[in-house]
Amino acid sequence: MLKIWSMKQKQQQAENAQPGKKKKVTAAQLRVQKDLSELSLGSTMRTEFPNPDDILNFTLTIEPDEGMYKGGRFHFSFAINQNFPHDPPKVKCTQKIYHPNIDMEGNICLNILREDWKPVLNLNAVIVGLQFLFLEPNASDPLNKEAAEDLKTNREGFKRNVRSSMGGGSVKGQTFERVLK
Amino acid sequence: MDMDGASVNGSPAGMDRKRWTYLDRILNRPGPFTDEEWVPGEPNIESLERMKILGAGGLGCEILKNLALSGFKDIHVIDMDTIDVSNLNRQFLFRQADVGRPKAEVAAQFVEKRVRGVKITPFCGKIQDKDEDYYMQFGMVICGLDSIEARRWINATLVGMVDNDDADTLKPLIDGGTEGFKGQARVILPTMTSCIECQLDMHAPRAAVPLCTLATIPRQPQHCIEWAHIIAWEEERKGNDTLDTDDPEHITWLYQKALARANEFNIPGVTYSMTQGVVKNIIPAIASTNAIVAAACCNEAFKIVTSTNPPLGFPGTNNYMMYTGDDSVYTYTFEHSKKDDCPVCGNLAKNLEVDPNTTLEDFIASLAEKPEAQLKKPTLRTEEKSLYYQSPPSLEEQTRPNLKKKLSELVSDGEQIAVSDPAFQITFKFKLVFKK
Numbered sequence: 297m298l299k300i301w302s303m304k305q306k307q308q309q310a311e312n313a314q315p316g317k318k319k320k321v322t323a324a325q326l327r328v329q330k331d332l333s334e335l336s337l338g339s340t341m342r343t344e345f346p347n348p349d350d351i352l353n354f355t356l357t358i359e360p361d362e363g364m365y366k367g368g369r370f371h372f373s374f375a376i377n378q379n380f381p382h383d384p385p386k387v388k389c390t391q392k393i394y395h396p397n398i399d400m401e402g403n404i405c406l407n408i409l410r411e412d413w414k415p416v417l418n419l420n421a422v423i424v425g426l427q428f429l430f431l432e433p434n435a436s437d438p439l440n441k442e443a444a445e446d447l448k449t450n451r452e453g454f455k456r457n458v459r460s461s462m463g464g465g466s467v468k469g470q471t472f473e474r475v476l477k
Numbered sequence: 478m479d480m481d482g483a484s485v486n487g488s489p490a491g492m493d494r495k496r497w498t499y500l501d502r503i504l505n506r507p508g509p510f511t512d513e514e515w516v517p518g519e520p521n522i523e524s525l526e527r528m529k530i531l532g533a534g535g536l537g538c539e540i541l542k543n544l545a546l547s548g549f550k551d552i553h554v555i556d557m558d559t560i561d562v563s564n565l566n567r568q569f570l571f572r573q574a575d576v577g578r579p580k581a582e583v584a585a586q587f588v589e590k591r592v593r594g595v596k597i598t599p600f601c602g603k604i605q606d607k608d609e610d611y612y613m614q615f616g617m618v619i620c621g622l623d624s625i626e627a628r629r630w631i632n633a634t635l636v637g638m639v640d641n642d643d644a645d646t647l648k649p650l651i652d653g654g655t656e657g658f659k660g661q662a663r664v665i666l667p668t669m670t671s672c673i674e675c676q677l678d679m680h681a682p683r684a685a686v687p688l689c690t691l692a693t694i695p696r697q698p699q700h701c702i703e704w705a706h707i708i709a710w711e712e713e714r715k716g717n718d719t720l721d722t723d724d725p726e727h728i729t730w731l732y733q734k735a736l737a738r739a740n741e742f743n744i745p746g747v748t749y750s751m752t753q754g755v756v757k758n759i760i761p762a763i764a765s766t767n768a769i770v771a772a773a774c775c776n777e778a779f780k781i782v783t784s785t786n787p788p789l790g791f792p793g794t795n796n797y798m799m800y801t802g803d804d805s806v807y808t809y810t811f812e813h814s815k816k817d818d819c820p821v822c823g824n825l826a827k828n829l830e831v832d833p834n835t836t837l838e839d840f841i842a843s844l845a846e847k848p849e850a851q852l853k854k855p856t857l858r859t860e861e862k863s864l865y866y867q868s869p870p871s872l873e874e875q876t877r878p879n880l881k882k883k884l885s886e887l888v889s890d891g892e893q894i895a896v897s898d899p900a901f902q903i904t905f906k907f908k909l910v911f912k913k
């Protein structure tokens with residue numbers, strides 16, 4: 297044991313770090329802070345922090361400027377726990393929308409939010425993935441089975457259904473939230 | 478045979494020493510790896526007996542037994558669990574009659590009874606219930622925790638406690654972990670060598686099944702359980718209850734949902750205990766893996782305290798032993814390097830003297846002038862507050878009013894701030910000390 301300390305003293309530099317009783321910025325906060333500084337939101341996305349002191353919980357708004365969902369305004373909640381980046385952020389769509397990869401509860405089927413998440417991925421990768429879901433809804437990973445079937449079998453009809461759902465209309469007996477700007 | 482026993486100079490109780498005959502062969506004789514200055518005999522026994530050591534978490538039974546039989550005399554144990562009937566097959570300190578009692582307490586009583594002269598102090602609770610003052614009393618921490626979160630917590634706590642002016646604040650951390658047939662033992666000298674946060678990439682992320690598989694084409698009983706857990710609960714119960722994986726009513730509900738879904742898809746095999754296992758992410762514990770990993774950990778503790786052999790973990794040497802028993806038995810030992818940009822140990826907080834009446838704006842400007850930092854676009858926070866964020870725009874706007882505030886309104890004397898800047902990979906940490 298004595299030997300360890302003499303090694304430590306050799307290793308130690310002039311600087312003087314002392315332990316404090318005060319709370320220290322957590323590893324998850326440090327990482328999120330870094331991720332936020334690297335976020336590229338462009339003109340189609342923005343964030344909102346209900347409590348600016350809490351950077352682990354925020355909402356992301358996406359307003360696609362092309363594709364079938366153009367003209368809509370979509371909100372996502374981000375909840376990050378203290379085990380980030382080991383755990384992925386929990387992301388949900390807070391509106392009820394008609395989309396093959398998003399269910400009525402707002403669960404999202406996006407590989408990097410679950411099975412393909414790795415700590416080297418950052419929040420930017422997640423928002424790029426979300427943006428992509430609106431440009432290229434994916435019928436082969438369905439979370440809303442009817443919508444996926446619809447997209448697969450009748451693309452034009454699916455487009456019409458997306459438009460009417462975005463206007464707050466009903467599709468196949470389900471009423472959706474109005475998300476048009 | 479007597480030769481070894483006789484060479485214990487002035488051992489407190491000669492007769493009692495008989496139990497330790499084999500241990501004494503190591504403690505009383507130099508070996509090929511002992512240091513030239515190493516003194517055999519009594520000092521080593523004393524080091525062992527004086528060392529106050531803490532054992533935490535799931536490998537408890539093994540670690541406690543090993544430490545007691547290695548000659549440690551002052552052992553503390555933390556465990557939050559109570560004994561379940563399913564523990565009895567491998568957690569050999571527990572009996573049928575102990576089911577329902579706290580593990581820490583029962584294990585302590587059992588080992589105290591079996592190994593004379595050892596004092597075991599149990600605490601039934603979470604490691605997070607205790608603060609730095611508590612951890613400061615130990616010479617060493619040895620843990621077999623079952624979650625990464627708990628490991629990261631104890632790691633950050635021990636790194637944060639190191640005071641460069643006080644040798645007693647450096648507590649070697651020995652960490653053991655198992656997952657089925659795989660395991661690892663590693664030694665961390667906080668602030669000196671690679672820490673658990675540096676080694677985060679060694680933990681495989683938990684395997685997950687795509688959400689759409691769960692929602693549309695479940696193939697295995699586990700898929701039905703995950704579906705009940707993630708989708709059905711949220712749909713039907715979220716508003717009223719938060720899922721508590723220790724609440725039998727909640728597990729029963731999930732079990733029944735999963736079973737109904739499994740029947741619908743003709744999938745056999747959903748059981749209550751499988752539901753519990755999937756929901757709590759339990760990987761079956763293998764008794765032999767636990768025994769091997771716990772033994773490796775306690776062996777390291779013994780070597781560090783007695784200097785009888787080179788332990789894992791000294792700077793520049795191997796600090797990580799991984800074990801695989803999947804097919805045959807394989808171990809590999811290597812040095813995991815310290816990461817310069819490790820958020821926990823890579824950049825320890827430096828003291829920075831500031832005038833509490835300076836505005837945040839002026840303080841930020843001063844950071845840009847500091848030769849070692851030259852932070853041009855810094856983002857700053859404390860544990861509690863976002864001080865100023867350069868981006869995203871909404872957060873910039875929300876934190877902008879802070880720029881005009883005095884430091885004394887935003888932080889307290891001695892509080893830590895984290896400063897990041899797009900120009901730097903690492904986040905700087907400063908402890909702000911107010912000028913008197």
Ligand SMILES: [Zn+2]
Binds near residue numbers: 672815819
């Ligand atoms: Zn580290």
